[in-house]
Amino acid sequence: MTAVRFGLMAFLMWLFAGVAFAQAPGQQHVDIHLVAETDRPAPGSEVTLALASVPERGWHAYWLNPGDAGLPARAEWILPKGASTDGIAWPVPQRLTISGLMNYVYEAPFAPLVRLAVPAGAQGAFPVRVKLNYLVCSDSICVPGKADLSTTLQIGDGAISPERRAQFDGWRAALPRSLGIEGKYQVGGTAVRLALPMPAGARLDGDGYFFPATQGAIDYAAPQKVTRDGDWVVVETSGKPAGRIEGLLAFGKQGFWFRVVPGTVPAATPAAASLGGSAALLAFLGAVLGGLILNIMPCVFPILSLKALSLAKSNAEGGNPRGEALAYTAGVVLVCLALGGALLALRAGGATLGWAFQLQDPRVILVLLLLVTGIAFNLAGLFELSAPGFVNRAASKGTGGAFLTGALAAFVATPCTGPFMGAALGAALVLPWPAALAVFGGLGLGIALPFLLLGFVPAFRRLLPRPGAWMETLRRILAVPMFLTALALAWVLGRQAGVSGMSIGLAAALLATFGLWWAGLRQRRGKSLAWLPAAPLLLIAISAVAFVQFAPVESKALSGAEKFSEARLAELTAQGKPVFAYFTADWCLTCKVNEKAVIETGAVQKALADGKVTVLIGDWTDGDPVLGRFIEKHNRAGVPLYLWYKPGQAEPQVLPQILTQAMLEDLARQ
Numbered sequence: 182m183t184a185v186r187f188g189l190m191a192f193l194m195w196l197f198a199g200v201a202f203a204q205a206p207g208q209q210h211v212d213i214h215l216v217a218e219t220d221r222p223a224p225g226s227e228v229t230l231a232l233a234s235v236p237e238r239g240w241h242a243y244w245l246n247p248g249d250a251g252l253p254a255r256a257e258w259i260l261p262k263g264a265s266t267d268g269i270a271w272p273v274p275q276r277l278t279i280s281g282l283m284n285y286v287y288e289a290p291f292a293p294l295v296r297l298a299v300p301a302g303a304q305g306a307f308p309v310r311v312k313l314n315y316l317v318c319s320d321s322i323c324v325p326g327k328a329d330l331s332t333t334l335q336i337g338d339g340a341i342s343p344e345r346r347a348q349f350d351g352w353r354a355a356l357p358r359s360l361g362i363e364g365k366y367q368v369g370g371t372a373v374r375l376a377l378p379m380p381a382g383a384r385l386d387g388d389g390y391f392f393p394a395t396q397g398a399i400d401y402a403a404p405q406k407v408t409r410d411g412d413w414v415v416v417e418t419s420g421k422p423a424g425r426i427e428g429l430l431a432f433g434k435q436g437f438w439f440r441v442v443p444g445t446v447p448a449a450t451p452a453a454a455s456l457g458g459s460a461a462l463l464a465f466l467g468a469v470l471g472g473l474i475l476n477i478m479p480c481v482f483p484i485l486s487l488k489a490l491s492l493a494k495s496n497a498e499g500g501n502p503r504g505e506a507l508a509y510t511a512g513v514v515l516v517c518l519a520l521g522g523a524l525l526a527l528r529a530g531g532a533t534l535g536w537a538f539q540l541q542d543p544r545v546i547l548v549l550l551l552l553v554t555g556i557a558f559n560l561a562g563l564f565e566l567s568a569p570g571f572v573n574r575a576a577s578k579g580t581g582g583a584f585l586t587g588a589l590a591a592f593v594a595t596p597c598t599g600p601f602m603g604a605a606l607g608a609a610l611v612l613p614w615p616a617a618l619a620v621f622g623g624l625g626l627g628i629a630l631p632f633l634l635l636g637f638v639p640a641f642r643r644l645l646p647r648p649g650a651w652m653e654t655l656r657r658i659l660a661v662p663m664f665l666t667a668l669a670l671a672w673v674l675g676r677q678a679g680v681s682g683m684s685i686g687l688a689a690a691l692l693a694t695f696g697l698w699w700a701g702l703r704q705r706r707g708k709s710l711a712w713l714p715a716a717p718l719l720l721i722a723i724s725a726v727a728f729v730q731f732a733p734v735e736s737k738a739l740s741g742a743e744k745f746s747e748a749r750l751a752e753l754t755a756q757g758k759p760v761f762a763y764f765t766a767d768w769c770l771t772c773k774v775n776e777k778a779v780i781e782t783g784a785v786q787k788a789l790a791d792g793k794v795t796v797l798i799g800d801w802t803d804g805d806p807v808l809g810r811f812i813e814k815h816n817r818a819g820v821p822l823y824l825w826y827k828p829g830q831a832e833p834q835v836l837p838q839i840l841t842q843a844m845l846e847d848l849a850r851q
Contacts, residue, residue, distance in 0.1 A: 210240040210317045215309070215330035217297075218349045221337030225301035227746050228334070229807065230266075230309070231292040231352055232256075240319050241286035244274035246394050247316075248401045249282035251323075254315035256295075261307055263300030267748060270294045272355035273429065273436035274392060279320060283401040285392055292352040296807070298748055299336070307334040350806055357429045357436030359814050365444030366422060373399055375416040376446040377430050377439050381409070384613035387433030391416045395426040408449035415449035461616040464605045465623040471602030472517075472627020478770065481594045481628070482662065501580070506629075506636020508580035512587025514625035520591075521621025525614055536606045536819040540768040541804035543677040544726040547686045550670040551722060553593060554690040555697055557667050560660035562653075563694070564701025587632075591625055593666070602838070606818035669770065676767040676802065679732040689725035692718050731803070741790065745799035747811060750826075753795050760826040761789065761845070762833070764799040764812055771838060772821040779840040785849075792849035827851070 211234055218229040236242055243251040258266050272291050277284040297309065310331040317326050364377040375391060389407030393399050399420030406417040414430060430437045475481055524538055539545045558564065602624070609620035635641050667690070675683030696718030703711035743749060745762055753760050763780070765772040779785060789796060799808045801820050812822050815835060823836035825848050836844070 209326045209328065210237040210319075210324060211235065211242050211315070211326065212237075213313065213328050213330065215311060215332050216292075216348075217309070217332055217334055218345055219334075219339055219341045221335050221340055222297075222299045222303075222307065223339035224299060224303045224336055225744065226299050226339050227748070227807065228297045228299060229349060230295045230297050231349065232269075232295070232311075232313070232330075233290075233292045233352075234287070235290045236288060236317065240317050241275075241277060241284075241288045242291075242315060242317050244285040244287070244392070245269070245271050246285060246392070246396050248285040250279075251284055251286070251318065252316040254293075254313055257312040259310040259312070260297070261300070261303065263302070264307075264309075265298045265748070267296045267298075270296075270356050272352070273357055273431050273434060276390065278402070281402060285401075291355070294349075294352060294356065296748070298746065303336050305336060307336055308332075309334060346806070353806055353810060355434065356810075357431075357438040358810070359438040362439075364439045364441040365446055366426070366441050367444065367446040368422065371400075371419045371421065373418050373420045373422060374446045374448075375418075375441055376410075376444075377414045377416065377437070377441070378412060379409075379414045379430075379437070380612075381412050384616075385409075385414075385432040386435060389414060389416070389430060389432050391418070391428055391430050393426060393428040395422070395428065398422040398426040398428070410449040413449075415446065417449070461612055461619065464609060464612065464616075464620045467605030468602065468609075468620045468623035469627040469630070471605055472624040473630050475594050475602075475628055476631055478594065481590050482659075502636045502642065504580050505583040506633050508583035509587035509590075509632050509636075510626070510629035512584040512589075513591040513629040514622050516588045516591035517621045517625030517628075518618060521609070521618055521624075525610075525617055528610065536602075538804065538819075540673075540766075541802065543674055543682055543729045543731055546670055546674045546677060546768065547682075547689065547726050547729050548723070549593065550667060550674060550686050550690055551693050552589065553663055553667045553670060554694060556589075557660050557663035558694050558697065560656050560663055562657065564698045587629060591628060594628060607813075607816040610813065610818055669773075673768045674729070677731060678729050682729045682732065685725050685728050689722040693722035696722065740786070742796040742798050745797040745808070747807075750797060753797075754826055754830075757828045759792060759794045759828055759849075760797060760824075760833075761794050761848075762797040762799065762824045762826070764801055764808060764820045764822040766800065766802045766820050768802065769820050775821060775823075775838075775840045779842050779845065782842060785842050785845045788846040788849040792851075794849050 213235075214233045216231045216233050218231075222228040234242060243253050245253045247253055254269075256269065260266070271293050272287075274285045274287055275289075277286045277288070299307065308331065310329070313326075313328040313330065315326050315328070317324055362378045364375060366373060366375040377391075379385070390405055391399075391407070393401075397420075399418050399422060403419040408415045408417075416430070424443075426441050428439060428441065430439060520539070524536065527538070540549075605620055606624070609617040612620065635645075671683055671686060671690075674686045678686075696715035699718070700712050700715035703714070745764070750760060750762060765776065767773075799805075799811070799822075801808050801812070812819070815822060815824065815833075821838055823838070823840060824833035825836055826833045834848075
C-alpha cells in the first residue's frame, strides 16, 4: 500500500510541478553550491565534496527516501578520466506531515557529502562537474529543479585551510554514524519490531525515530514507539518489510546508520535501561588499567621513578608522603579531565577528533619537545633547579612540586596508547558527558595509582632502596629514555612541519637549555634573582611556536602496502581478498613500536606476502576527519587501530593494540 501511494503521489507531484515550473521559470527555491574540502588535492587521494544547500523560507528539499511523497535528488557526475565518486552521504533529515502524509525533508541549510577519488596520475587542472535533478516543495506546490554545478581543482599537496576544515567538520557532524553492527527485526501481521544495537550508556538526546532508507519497508505515517532496552533500542511500528533493510535511527540531531535483518526481537523491557551504568563502569575500569600500564612507557617511567624515590626520601626524613601522593594524583587527574573535556567540547562543535588530538598540531609537539629536553638535561646533571615542577634532586619536594610533576607526567603520556585504553576511550565518546569525564578521570587515576599506593601503604615504601649516592647514578640512567623521547618528538616535528619546522624546534630547545643552565649556574652561586637573565631566553624559545606551521612530509609506504581508502577497502573485500588495515600516526609511540618490532619485520612481511594479504595504511598524523570517522565506526577514540578482514567476511576482526609477530603470521596463514 505504501509503495502504491508513493508511486501515485510522485506521479501527481511531477505532473503538477511541471505546471508550477511553467508558471515560475528560473525560481529554484534552493540555493546549491559545489564546495571541495581542498582546492589542491594530491594525486591518488580522496577529496570530500559538499553540495551546500539552502532552501528558501517555506520550501523544503528531500532526503534519499522522501517518505510518502516527493523525490530524492539525482546526481550525474562528469569527471576526468580515472576519477570516481561514491554515493551521496545524507545528513539527518527532518519529519514533515502534510495531509496525513509523512515526508522526510530538509527545511534548514544542509550539505550532502560525496567522496571524490583522484587518480594517481592526475596533474594540473582537475575539473569537476555535476548535474542535479531534484524536487523542492512548499506546503501547497512542488517545483522540479535542475542545477549544473562545477569547480576546477588544481592538483597539489592536499593542504586544507583551517576555515575549510572547520566548515566540513560541521557538515560531517550532521551525518549519521555507522556503528558497524547489524540490527534485527521481527514481523507479526502488520506489526514490525526492530532491535538496533546501542551501548546502554550512550548519550542520546531527544525522542527517537527510525528513518527507513529502504523504500516501502515500513508505513511512513504510522506512529513509532522507541524504547531503550539495555544495549538495544527497540522500535515498534507497522509495515511489511522483506529481506535486509537499511535506515537511520535519529535522536534529535544525532543519527546512527543501521543494516537490519530478519530475526527474533522480544518485547522491550524499559527497566533494563538502568543497566547503562555497567557500560560506563567497564569503560572506567578499562581506563584505570590502561593508565596503569602507561607508567612503563619511556616518557613517563623516569618521572614516576624519581617521584617514588623522592617519596621514600620524604618518608625517611619525616615528610608528608600521603600529601605528596594526593597532590601528584590531583595533577594527573586534572590534566586528563582537561584534555578529555576539551575533546568532548570540540567534538560537540562538529570536529572529528580523538584522544591525543592536541598532538596533531606541530606547535604542541614543539612545547612537548622543550619540556622533555629540559627534563632530560636536568636528569643528566647539566643544571639543578629548585623551582617546582622540574625533576631535581628532591624530585620537586612538597605538594606543589608533586602536583606540577603529576600534571607534567599526564601531559607527556598522551602520545602513548596501551591495552584497554582504546576501547575505554572509544566508549567515552558515546557516553553521557558526566560518564565520559569519569572515564578520562579513570585514566588519570590509573597513571597515578602506583604513586598513590606508595604514599598510603608504608610497606610498599619500605621495599624501596634507602636514599643514597646511588640515586645520582640512577638519575643519569633515567635521562636516557627522556633523551630518546626528545629525539622522537623532534622527528615527529620534522614529519609535521618539515625540515624548517624541525630546525626551529631544535634551535628553540638549544636556547631553552642554555637559559636553564644559566639559571641553574646562578642558583648554585647563590645569586639573587637567578632566573632573571635566563627568562628572556626561555620566552624566546617558547615564542618559536608562532613560527612553526603544518607542512607534513609524505610518508614512505611500506613495501607492497597501499594508502587506505574506504573505496579501496570495499573493492578488496568484494573480491574476497584478505586485508590487513592499520591506522597510525607519527606522534603515536605505541604505533611506531608495533610497526618496527612487528609489522615491518621480515618474517611478518613474508607471511603477509605468502598469504596474499593486502596491507592498507591509514596515516592519522594530521587528524584527517575522514579517517577519524572510520576509526570511530570501530568504537575507538584514536590510534593505533588494527583491522583484519578475512575473505568473505564484511566485518573485520579488531586486533589488540599491542601486536606480536606470531599473531600476524597465524592470521596470514588462515
